[in-house]
Amino acid sequence: MKRSRRKTYRKLVETELETLPLMGLFVVLIPMLLLSAVFLHITVIPVPLPDDDSARVEEADAFSVSVRILDDRFQVEAKGSPARVITRDHAALETLSRELLEVVTAHPENRAVTIISEPTTRYEDIVAVMDVTREAGLPQVALAGEGS
Amino acid sequence: MRASRRKRTRRLAGLSAVPRLRMTSMMDILTVLLLFLLKSFVVDGESLTPPPGLQLPQSTSDSVPEESIHLAVEDRGVLLGEELVATTDQVLREPGYVIAPLAARLRKLQAQSGRIAQMQGRERRRTATIQGDKDLQFALLQKVMYTLSVNGYADISLAVIRKS
Numbered sequence: 001m002k003r004s005r006r007k008t009y010r011k012l013v014e015t016e017l018e019t020l021p022l023m024g025l026f027v028v029l030i031p032m033l034l035l036s037a038v039f040l041h042i043t044v045i046p047v048p049l050p051d052d053d054s055a056r057v058e059e060a061d062a063f064s065v066s067v068r069i070l071d072d073r074f075q076v077e078a079k080g081s082p083a084r085v086i087t088r089d090h091a092a093l094e095t096l097s098r099e100l101l102e103v104v105t106a107h108p109e110n111r112a113v114t115i116i117s118e119p120t121t122r123y124e125d126i127v128a129v130m131d132v133t134r135e136a137g138l139p140q141v142a143l144a145g146e147g148s
Numbered sequence: 149m150r151a152s153r154r155k156r157t158r159r160l161a162g163l164s165a166v167p168r169l170r171m172t173s174m175m176d177i178l179t180v181l182l183l184f185l186l187k188s189f190v191v192d193g194e195s196l197t198p199p200p201g202l203q204l205p206q207s208t209s210d211s212v213p214e215e216s217i218h219l220a221v222e223d224r225g226v227l228l229g230e231e232l233v234a235t236t237d238q239v240l241r242e243p244g245y246v247i248a249p250l251a252a253r254l255r256k257l258q259a260q261s262g263r264i265a266q267m268q269g270r271e272r273r274r275t276a277t278i279q280g281d282k283d284l285q286f287a288l289l290q291k292v293m294y295t296l297s298v299n300g301y302a303d304i305s306l307a308v309i310r311k312s
Contacts, residue, residue, distance in 0.1 A: 019171045026178040033185035041312075042196045044277060044305035045209045049297045119287035123280045124205040126289075127308060131208050145290045 045130055047141060063107050065138070066114040067096070067129055069121050074129070078103050093132050100136035113138040118146050196307055198279045199227060205282040207308035216275035216305065217257065221284055221292055228253050236288065245294040254299040275303040 068075040074086040076099045086095045104110070113133045117126055130141050196213050198204055202222045220227040225235035226247065234249045242248065258274070276296050280289055296304055 019175055022175070023171065023178075026175075026182060030178065030181060030185065033182070033189060037185055037188050039188070041310040042198070042204065042213065042307055043207070043209050043310045044211050044213045044307050045207060046211055047293075047304050047306055049293065049302045049304055117286040119285060119290075121286040122282070123284035123286065123289060124282035126286060127205040127207050127282075127306070135208065143286075143290070143293065145286065 045127070045134075045141075047143060049142075063110050064112070064114065065100075065103050065107075065110065066116055066144075067100075067133065068116045069125060069129060070118065071120075076100065076103065078107075093128060096129070097132045097136055100133060100138060104137040111138060112140040112142065114142045114144050116144045116146060196277065196279065198307070199230070202279060203282050204279060204307055204309045206311045208311050209308055210310060211305070213277055213305065213307065214275060216277045216303075217301070218277050218279065219292060219296075220279045221288060222281045226250055226288075226292055228257075239288055239291055242291065245291050246298060247291050247295045250292070250295050251299055254296070254301070258300060273303060274301045275305065276301040277305045277307050279307040 063079050065076070065078045068077060071088075073088055074092060074096050076084040076086070076096070084099050086092050086099065100113075115126060115129055115133070126143070133139075133141060196218065199220050199222065202220055218229060223236065224232060225237075226233050226239060228250065231253075233253050234247050238249070239247050261274075278289070278292060278296075293304060296302075
């Protein structure tokens with residue numbers, strides 16, 4: 001009598017959840033998601049180029065600011081003020097940011113900046129300067145080459 | 149003799165001869181992994197995959213890439229999609245700003261997309277995304293951008309890796 005009761009109890013405890021179909025689903029879903037997963041977030045910097053018509057109607061007396069990237073220095077050239085030279089050391093980008101903020105404070109209506117590079121300027125340096133100009137409040141970036 | 153006794157003891161103790169695999173802990177791991185992967189799954193925007201060997205520069209920009217043609221500019225030269233259109237030497241030797249082989253491929257692509265747009269009855273914006281290696285020289289990038297611009301691709305985006 002005592003033995004049979006024990007048996008019933010054991011049966012109840014040993015009933016397990018049937019996880020095999022769920023495992024099958026996981027085995028299919030996980031490789032699929034792993035294949036489509038993005039571990040490096042790639043973003044873009046929009047650089048809309050002016051078309052010929054808009055380039056022609058550009059006003060001659062409008063305010064403009066440009067950043068020239070040279071081998072050893074950055075040069076901030078704002079219309080109507082002398083060029084500011086920043087030596088390219090470890091704190092050059094912070095100094096450039098401060099200089100650009102001054103320009104933005106003086107001309108808050110201006111949102112455009114031209115980045116003038118030399119033919120040998122590294123792309124990484126141009127992107128770093130673009131980040132600084134965008135954060136300083138000049139998001140409309142135009143790229144130009146030396147002499148173009 | 150000893151084995152049969154062990155079997156008997158086991159039977160008496162209520163253990164089955166073949167132990168069953170416990171799935172609960174594995175299910176926990178898989179559930180966590182599934183949730184993590186679902187979170188990183190990109191639904192909107194277009195995902196860009198730079199060609200092997202190309203190192204994109206890092207930037208703080210957070211604009212999402214849009215549907216566009218993809219160009220890669222690296223050591224070997226200029227790639228349109230996965231096809232090498234012009235080698236670096238070829239590009240730097242060109243006297244002007246226009247890269248002739250790239251311009252020809254762009255015109256062909258435009259004619260094709262023009263036909264598709266005609267069939268769909270709507271004008272498509274011509275946009276291009278440039279994936280440039282971080283050590284790329286500006287002279288090369290300038291020529292690629294100029295060639296794109298004179299062939300009607302005025303909306304250009306530069307692909308970068310978002311700084312974390």
